[in-house]
Amino acid sequence: MDIEEMTRHCLAGGTSDDECARRLQAQICSKKPRVSPEYALELAEAVITEVKNTTGLTGDLFAFEPSGVSMGEFGVGSRGAGDFFAHRQFPKIIKSTGTSVGVDEMDDAGAVEAGGRYIITTVDGMHSRLSDFPFLAGFHVTRATLRDVYVMGARPVALLSDIHVADDGDVAKIFDYTAGIAAVSEAMAVPLVTGSTLRIGGDMVLGSRMTGCVGAVGVADHLTARKSTAPGDVLLMTEGAGGGTIATAGLYSGFPEVVEETINLHFLRASEALLDAEVLTEIHSMTDVTNGGLRGDVYEMAETAGCRIVVDEAPLRSLINPAVRDMLDVLKIDHLGVSLDALLVVAPPEAAAEITRVVASAGVVMKEIGYVTEGPSDSKLIVDGEMQDFLPKFRESAYTPVKKVVDTHERDFDEMKACVERAADAAVEKKERIIKEYLSR
Incomplete structure (x- = not known):
């Protein structure tokens, strides 16, 4: 409140x-x-x-130009078309800063070159519906941020955390959340080195709601960013049991037993095995299947790399944890549009067998699920031999009862996009005015 x-x-x-x-x-x-x-x-x-x-204050320091579009109705944070469009506004605000991998590439993490090596940084927010389950929130957000480091071909070296609990929240939440972070930290030998703890809204927000994030820093000699995806490559994907999203689906849909399936380090172990293998240098790009599921990730990857990605539906269901797959089927949740936390590797076909072998050595199953071709920057799905469009929906698959209710948008999407873009342009103009008036003296 x-x-x-x-x-x-x-x-x-x-x-x-x-x-x-x-x-x-x-x-x-x-x-x-x-x-x-x-x-x-x-x-x-x-x-x-x-x-x-504080009402009625004007000027750049006190007011912003509203878009007239709310976060919810545009689907920001819901890993669909609206969310992707909003995120593509950030590069115009941030601009190019000479990074090796910047925000304009929509990758899992950013990278800068320093001392002949790449420094990778990333941050992930905890799942908003895990506020009442602090340990799960901490565990899954930590695993998520480490995934984003690994898929850049980097070895994580440090973690940092942030947690905000509303005024009436029990202090124990910050400890349970940290325990979830520390469980992954200790298991993967990546130290948690710093963090921050605050209340949401200070004295102004009543209740016990919790939110937070975990960031990670990694180092790499060879980057596996999305932009390196090339025609002729094949797509390899590991089995996945999901993380925060699947845990949330299980909790709020009456399948709490499924949560246990998400408590594993399969993705991280498979990534570690690849980092230690010579075949790493043959991998072009990697990502984790999270943002709007496979629908969202391959679409974003194709757009970043400027090529067409084709996915074959046939092998996909076998790569979903059976308990998770059964729950998704019962709840009629599209498995192609929900986060599975699987590892997606893009590499030349001649490297596929060795990559699969290395991943198997970590006890993780991996299969070929598609390929990359020249053509427009889009993604396709083969179903029963027929090729069809494979696009992100307005939001990721509705995976809780509440999401099934709100999974709609009544306003014209193009109209909302224009409003959002105007607001981003206004932010750019304000930034430039502030730099000129205050920071160039």
């Missing part, structure tokens, strides 16, 4: 200060039953004062 936002809406609607304070007092008492009505009213009045003091 964001009492600051509630107050802004209340006052903007023309409600009197006294009435707004009474409404806010009632909300505070409902969330904090141990506080007195007198304290709640005093807090409400203080919030009103702060909101009034």
Whole structure:
């Protein structure tokens, strides 16, 4: 419950200060039953004062140009067409900085060259629906950020964490979350070296909601970025049991037993084996099947590399953990549009057998699932011998009861894209004004 936002809406609607304070007092008492009505009213009045003091401020330092499109209705964070479009606005704001792999390439991590080697950095946010399951949140976000380092052909050397818990959240959450991070950290011998702990919204957000992220740093001599994908390559994919997304699907759809299937290090072990093998230098690119599932990842990879990627559906189902596959079938969740946390390797066909052998030595099954050809930057799917478009949907597959309800967009997508792009352009212009007016003195 964001009492600051509630107050802004209340006052903007023309409600009197006294009435707004009474409404806010009632909300505070409902969330904090141990506080007195007198304290709640005093807090409400203080919030009103702060909101009034910060309402109506103008200028670059205090206001932004709204897009008129909300995060939810555009699907930002939902790993679909809207999310991908929003992320493609970042390069125009950040601009080229001379990186080896930059944000414009939409890769799993960024890379800069230093001292003759590549330094890789990445960060992943914990799954928002794992707020009530801190250990799972910490475990899966750590595994996710390490995956993003490994698929760049890098060896992870350090982890960093951030955790925010709302005002009424139990302090134990920050410890359980850290324990989840530390479990992966210790198992993979990658130290957790620093972090930050804060409350969500300080005193303004009531409740126990938790959010956070884990970042990782790695080093590499040979990069396996998406842009290296080339016509003639084949696609190899490992088995996958999912991570935070599948755990969330299991928890909120009545399949808690499936969560255990996600507690493994198969992906990381397979990656370690490849890093130690000579065949690593023959691999062109790697990624993890996460962003909108295979639909999203191959589409993004094809666009970045400027070629066509063709995926054969036939071998895919056999690469999904049986318990996870059964749950997806029962819940009618498209396995091609949901995060499976499988390793996808793109390499010349002559290297495929050795790559598969090395991965098998780590106890992980890998199969060939497709190939790369010249042509337009798109992705195709072969189903029963017929080739069809293989595109990301507006959102990733709806994998919880709530997502099945909200998996729709009533506004015209092109109209929303234009609004979002204007907002990104406005941010670019503001950045340039701030640099000129404040930072060039």
